[in-house]
Each structure stands twice: as structure tokens, then as C-alpha cells.
Amino acid sequence: MRPELRSMLTSVFDACPDSIDERSSPDTIPAWDSLGHLQLVAALESHYEVRFNLREIQSMDSVTNIEAVLRARGK
């Protein structure tokens, strides 16, 4: 898992870094609700300087899937 992704998840969701792994998702992180998701998307877009489309935003519902979208974007 990319260290910067871990640090973003930690600060956006105020989560303990140790509790975050590839399987982390809205089911495992309490603050990852629909609003938290938009905050995470804003943080990702700003950090990686990309603009996701709606389908990508909706598919990024776990760390694994976020990594997949980023890879597909060549990031």
C-alpha cells in the first residue's frame, strides 16, 4: 500500500495508521461514509493531480479498488 495513501486515509478519516490495510473500506472505517468518501476523493484528486469521473469515484470503495483506479490512471 502506498505510504501517502495510508497517510491520506489516516488524516481524512482520523483513523489509526495501523488499522489501515488493503482491505480497508467503508465497512471497516467508521468515518468513511458518503461525505467522508467525497473528502477522500478531493484529497486524492489534489494529491495525484487527477480528476476522476463519476464511475471511478463510485468504484473506489476500498483501498484495493482505489489502488486499481490510480494504477489505471498511470499514477
Added chain:
Amino acid sequence: MSQAKTSSVETASSRAALRRQWSEAALTTSRRGFIERQRRQGGDAVRIGVFSSTTWRPIAPFLEGELLIEGLVPALRFFEYGALDAEIAGGGDLFDAAILAADDLESYGGLFRARSPFPEEKSQEALQGILGRVDRLLERAPQVLVLLPPAPPRLPFPLDWTPDGEALSGRILRFSRELLSALSARPGVVAIDGEAALADLGRTAARDRRLWEIGRVPYTEAGFLALARALAPPLLLKAGRGIKAVVVDLDNTLWGGLAGEGGIPGVDLGEGYPGSAFIEMQEELRIWKESGLLLAVASKNNRADALAVLDGHPRMLLSSRDFDHLEIGWHSKAESVGRIIETFRISSGAVLFIDDNAREREEVERAFPEIRILDLPGDPMGYVEALRRIPWPLFAGSTEEDGRRGDLQRQERERRSAAGAAASREDYLRSLDIEVSVSIDDPADVARIAQLHQKTNQFNLDPVRYGEPEIAAAMASPLRSVIGLRYRDRFGDAGLIGAAVVDCEGETPRVETFLLSCRIIGLGVEEVLLGEIVRAAPEGATAIRLPYRPTEKNEPARKFLESLTGVEPAVPGVVIPIERLAQIPAWIRLYPAPAASPREMETLHAS
């Protein structure tokens, strides 16, 4: 967005530093950490209900941040969609303030739809809908902020032109005007023009169609931040936070140039840039004054010079009578501000300090951590805009009594901190990272040193106006020395700002001229120049002779001589034993003289 830096940010030392930290953190992942730290600092609790028919919860961190940095601890509750009217009808908790976001296009019953006749009935319905909610909220909260309808969608001409001859934008205006006049008749209600708040950001940066489609979120993070900044001032005013007094510098702040150097003809004020920028500044301050704000001057100047311009310059819009207090002299800005605060009997948090000199802004900020500082841009063109955009409300007109709360206790606390400020003066000077370099008989300095001799009036022991030939001759002479002094600190490089011509013949070297730009008086730099003169003296010299000729303007020079000898300086000069001359102050470092650069020549005017 940069990396999260929640752990590395230290506690802010002043209100202004806190605001700077927040501005940096607001749109990054570190804002959550910032907000939590600020919450732990505590403050006055305010309960705020936010009522909207769209998703407004994303404004939470921004509104919290904007209020926390002013010492308010908000408890926000959101009532969105159906919960909006359920809560309003249900009449639950009381709030200190309610925010009603009437920014949902779809709630206006076709008002925003083009090519249809004006929907008179539906528009009345929408209007009454908003006013009914406002009236119910006024029963629950003493203050209700209403976000006005948004701008209409943009359509190609002539689709926005309706059959009854009214443009889409026109009917929105008509609706808004009616809404505004109904709202302004209700005490406790404040209308907020969201479009104006978002205008600087621009439509595309303030809204994001994806957010709307995903979660009916009407604005981006940057958009919500801009709205939070527009919503904060009325909330702050209600909580007793606001500006009651403005303390303003004169030279290069209220007019261009230095009153003490050129008098009325040397001051930029009037038509044409930069004089026009200062006129605008004065116009704005006059409006503030007429609205009930206290005005004061804090200026380093000879009183007579400053008053000559204040009351004698034909283009001045403000005169000394417009100011409730004048602090004009050679004491530090922090001392001046302290006296003004004491005179006005207000807390420093209610004072806006305006000064073009970043060094003095910082000195005042250190002495009064609660004071509001206007961050003036370098160019006077931006002054009035900076003034109009302050993030704080003004205690203007009838609301003044709102602000009295807690003032006396705060004043007491601040007097103690002002007393502490004097003790920390050396800390302050150390923090400037002052560096000085000395050049001796450097032909590259001739033009600049001659110019200093022409222009310097205030810190000039004996204003002998040596020109370039005299300076060059003194440099060439084996018995005379010309010393040039350059100054820089962490605010920037001031270039060559001090000079002395010394005649080293005989046992007691005779200083012919000794002058410093008034911008750097009081920072200990004069000691460096004295030290250099001593070093230039021939071996065996036990004293040096400093000239003195009083003029209308060189009071700072007189004070300096008095501080060396302890007595009123005599004309034509004083002899001072070398052992009595102070060492170079510990906060000043010396650096090697650079080759003269073109940049330095550009700053010639600024002295």
C-alpha cells in the same frame, strides 16, 4: 494537497499566526488535526443549526475552522432535506444562530426556467416558504443567516429572454429584491449573498457537477470555505468579536513617501498612481469612521512633519480631527499601540493595525497576540482591496454595545502582556535575523551615499549635504574615510541605508557626517556604524567627535546623541570617549559587503 502534517504544527503564538495556519491547512488533509487542536484550546461555545434542502454537511470543517480561530467553539447541527422542515415544524432545541440555505434552484418553483411566463404565484409561494421558515427559526435563534438564491443558469441568448419580456437574470433579481426587503424588516436576520462570496473563486471552482450527482452536494470544498468565510462575520459580531478601532500608520500607508523627508511636495497623494491608491485608502477609512469606528494614528515621525501633511496637504481626505488619538513620535509601534488601546479602553482584539512595514506589523503582533493585523500587499494598488476584505466584522453604528462584553477583563490581561512586551524586545530583535555589512571607501557606493546625504533628514547628526564630488574626494583622501552600511533581515534586503564620513587626522577622529535611513532606527544598527568609526580611527585615539546641528527634523539624531552621553547634546558636537561606545548588539551579524547590484539602485527611492 501536500502530505498530512498534523503533528508538526506548533501552537500559534498570536491570533494572526493562527489565521495563517488555518488558511494553509483549510484545503488540505491536515485541517482535521488543526480543528481538533483548536477545539482543545477551548473558547466560547456557540450552537448553530444549519438548515438546507441540499447536502450542506461538508461546510462543517470550514465553518468550524473560521470560528475556532476567533476563539468560538461551535457545535453544528445539520438538518437537510426532509429533516429541514421536520425540525423547523417540530420546534426542538434552541440555537445561538441558525443558517438557512435558500440556495436550492429546484425549490423556486420554475422561477429559474427559461421561456415561460413569470410564475407569479409560484414565486410568491417560494418567497412565503422562505419567510415562513425564517420566522419559525427566529423563535429558536436570536440570529438567522439566510443564504440568498443562487445565480440563474447560463443560457444562450435569447433563451434566457422570456416571452413577457423579462430576462431570466432579471426575474431572479426581482425575486431576490423582494426577499431582501422582507428579510431586512426582520431584526436578527442577516442576508448573505452567496454568489458574491463565490465570485472570486469562480463558478467552475465553486461547484462540481459530480458532487451534485453523487450526493446533492452543491459546492466544492473551496466553495464551502468561501461560504464559511461569508457566514462567519455576522456570527463573530454576535459573539462580541469585531473591530472597534483602526490604528493606521502614515508614511506609505495613508500617503506615499515620507512626510519627514519631502514635506507636502514630497508626498504622493492625489490623481495618478500611486497617489490615487492612498486617496482610495483614505476614502474607505472615512466611511468606516462615519460608521462609528475609532481611528488612531501610530506613526514614527516628527509630530510637526506629520501634522503638516495631515492638515496641510490639499488632497488629504482625512485630517488630524478625524482621528480620535494621535501617536506620532519616535517610540516603538508596540508602545504607540499600547497607549492607544489604553486610551480607547478596548481590548487589543478589537483593534485593526495597518502598517506598510512588515517588521513593525510583526513587532505589534508579538506585543499584542490578539490584535488584528491587516496584511498589506507590497503595492499600494492593493491596499484598499485588502482593507475591504478583512475577515472580521466591524462594530459599526448601533451594534456597539454588543461588543462591550468581557472587555474589561481582557484589557487587564493585555496590559500585563504589554508590560511583558518590553522585556521581550531583545527577543524580538533577535528574531529579525538582522545582518549588516560595512564597506569603506568603495567607489561603487559614491552615488548612493551622496543621495543619502541629500535625502536623509531625520537620523542625520549634521545635515551637511555632500554631493558626489565631495564623497569621491573624501574616499580618495588618505586621511578621510567614507563608511557605507548595508542592512538586511528576514523581511528583505534594504540595501545601503547608512553612511558616515570621518576625518581621521589627529588624536580625536572627527565625524563629519553620520546618517541612517529612518526605516531602521532603533534596531541597534547605529551602534554598528559607530563601531566602524572607532575601527577606522588611528591607533592611540581615545575619543571621537560626533557633530550635532539641530534642525526641525532631526529629533531622532538628538535622541541618539543624548542616549550616548546622557545629557542634551551640545552644538556643534560632542566628544565621546571610545571606551564608552557600546559593542555591536548581540542580535546583529556582520556579513561581507557585496558588489553593488542594480537592484540596490532601484531601491534608492525608498529611503
